[in-house]
Amino acid sequence: MKARIEVARFLRSLPFCHSAWPWFVKDQGMNMKAVFLRPPAGVAYKNIVRDFVYGCWCNGRRIGGMQMPPLNELYAATHARHDGIDATFVDAQMEPQRYEQMLNQRFAGVFAVAVMSSTQSFKQDLGVLRTIKSLNPQIRTILFGSHPTFMPEYCLRERVVDYIVLREAEETIRCLLRTIINRGPMERVTGIGYRNGSGEITINPPRPLMDLDNLPIPDRTLLPANAVYFNPVVKRLPYTTMQTSRGCPGRCIYCTAPAFYGRKYRFRSVEKVLQELREIERLGYREVFFRDETFTVRKERTCRICEAILSEGLDLRWIVNGRVDMVDRETMTLMKRAGCHMLKFGVETGDDEILKVYKKGSTCSQAEQAFRTAREVGLATHAHMIFGGPGETPDTIEKTIKFAKRIRPTTASFGILTPYPGTRLFETVAEKRPEIRDGSDSNMANLHTQGFYSEDICQMSGRALSKAVVRAYRRFYLRPTYLAGRLFSSGSLEELMIQTIAGLNVFLFALTGRK
Numbered sequence: 001m002k003a004r005i006e007v008a009r010f011l012r013s014l015p016f017c018h019s020a021w022p023w024f025v026k027d028q029g030m031n032m033k034a035v036f037l038r039p040p041a042g043v044a045y046k047n048i049v050r051d052f053v054y055g056c057w058c059n060g061r062r063i064g065g066m067q068m069p070p071l072n073e074l075y076a077a078t079h080a081r082h083d084g085i086d087a088t089f090v091d092a093q094m095e096p097q098r099y100e101q102m103l104n105q106r107f108a109g110v111f112a113v114a115v116m117s118s119t120q121s122f123k124q125d126l127g128v129l130r131t132i133k134s135l136n137p138q139i140r141t142i143l144f145g146s147h148p149t150f151m152p153e154y155c156l157r158e159r160v161v162d163y164i165v166l167r168e169a170e171e172t173i174r175c176l177l178r179t180i181i182n183r184g185p186m187e188r189v190t191g192i193g194y195r196n197g198s199g200e201i202t203i204n205p206p207r208p209l210m211d212l213d214n215l216p217i218p219d220r221t222l223l224p225a226n227a228v229y230f231n232p233v234v235k236r237l238p239y240t241t242m243q244t245s246r247g248c249p250g251r252c253i254y255c256t257a258p259a260f261y262g263r264k265y266r267f268r269s270v271e272k273v274l275q276e277l278r279e280i281e282r283l284g285y286r287e288v289f290f291r292d293e294t295f296t297v298r299k300e301r302t303c304r305i306c307e308a309i310l311s312e313g314l315d316l317r318w319i320v321n322g323r324v325d326m327v328d329r330e331t332m333t334l335m336k337r338a339g340c341h342m343l344k345f346g347v348e349t350g351d352d353e354i355l356k357v358y359k360k361g362s363t364c365s366q367a368e369q370a371f372r373t374a375r376e377v378g379l380a381t382h383a384h385m386i387f388g389g390p391g392e393t394p395d396t397i398e399k400t401i402k403f404a405k406r407i408r409p410t411t412a413s414f415g416i417l418t419p420y421p422g423t424r425l426f427e428t429v430a431e432k433r434p435e436i437r438d439g440s441d442s443n444m445a446n447l448h449t450q451g452f453y454s455e456d457i458c459q460m461s462g463r464a465l466s467k468a469v470v471r472a473y474r475r476f477y478l479r480p481t482y483l484a485g486r487l488f489s490s491g492s493l494e495e496l497m498i499q500t501i502a503g504l505n506v507f508l509f510a511l512t513g514r515k
Helices: 002-012 022-027 072-081 096-104 122-135 146-150 152-156 170-182 257-261 270-282 299-312 329-337 352-358 364-377 394-407 424-432 454-458 462-477 480-487 493-512
Strands: 033-038 086-091 110-116 140-144 163-165 192-195 201-203 239-242 287-290 317-322 340-348 380-387 411-416
Touching: 033 072, 072 086, 072 110, 072 170, 086 096, 096 122, 110 122, 110 170, 122 140, 140 146, 140 170, 146 152, 146 163, 146 257, 152 163, 152 192, 152 201, 163 170, 239 270, 270 299, 299 329, 329 340, 329 364, 340 352, 340 364, 340 394, 364 380, 364 394, 380 394, 380 462, 394 462, 411 462, 424 454, 454 462, 462 480
Parallel strands: 033 086, 033 110, 110 140, 140 163, 239 287, 287 317, 317 340, 340 380, 380 411
Antiparallel strands: 163 192, 192 201
């Protein structure tokens, strides 16, 4: 035993990423399981879509009842498992019984709980961590995602938060968990924040961004067994999410992606992309929603992926995010042949002057051309629209609603611009209104429908913008020509059922204005 103690002391002196022996952890009485937790939606919500970077997390009927299969939590859990750490994933939204059982057992056998947190979910996430800590005070709690990245001190002022992870999470969390197990020095773990022995908040230097080909394929067997995530724009279930790149060439004043991932756009190799697509098909998935910020940045790479899918004969349908100034007919035609059936675009507004203020880098005429070409090629489209930006007026809102109808997207969403930490817009608002603090008074109840410091951004009240959102949904979705077109556009009974469920959700929001 004495020899083991000496070895333990030696292990603690090693750099933070070195492995420790399981028997050492067992002898020290340390529990071995790390849980990556997606918290429950809460009694007020049926579904919450948690997005890693943007912070624009959504819920309810306004988005057709969408459920998004987790991805970033799986990346982090799988990466930790490759280091021999017993990591698992729990989606409390989809498997509430499992979560309740863990609560009843006081999270026995767990030494760490990691939660991906955004500005809008932060206060709710704190409540979940408080519950877990009250049941098992020895558990280490970890927050990663957009809010801990941009507001680390605010997060660590909450005693229930032990560690925060900055920016890209996978390698940092792996090293943090290993350091917790080894009881090593936290000052050596780059990319984290914590309270030191004196209780002072300490933010370590940032960690360099990863080579994406070094990430393992996310272990989708960690997802809830038999859970089928619903999405109003997919054609075939079950579907999953995937990422082939990180970063965005855009510099929009309201988006956190440039600050989160840096100004370097990083790609996974085509070979790695195909390797994961083969695994996805083997697991029985029938559709993929690519979660790249902008899938279509490089035409040559997009075409290579499409050609590889065709040569492999993969039977997968897919959806991607694009930019209206980064698509053309040739690429869209090839994407359609390779299984793509929808392009989602951030159109934002029908006013070119507001687009310039947004630093969007595209124009309304480019949007019109992109939607026209997609329609001619046979691709469905989705238009994201936002109200309440600098320069917005009732007249520009009316212009945007008419523009949305003119470009004829298959589906559209309308929301209120929210200043997120990590964006230029948030900094501008905070300079005038320091009481915005960390922005966490913006939450799932008011996100996209009630306004948040809107009068400081555009001199329109949140109430007026909220009414405009409901009006936009009614005028876009309740048109007889639109309803008839959607009714007869379904290619299969499965697709018709999906559209019916989604349509009822959006229809009820348009009628009532309630998410």
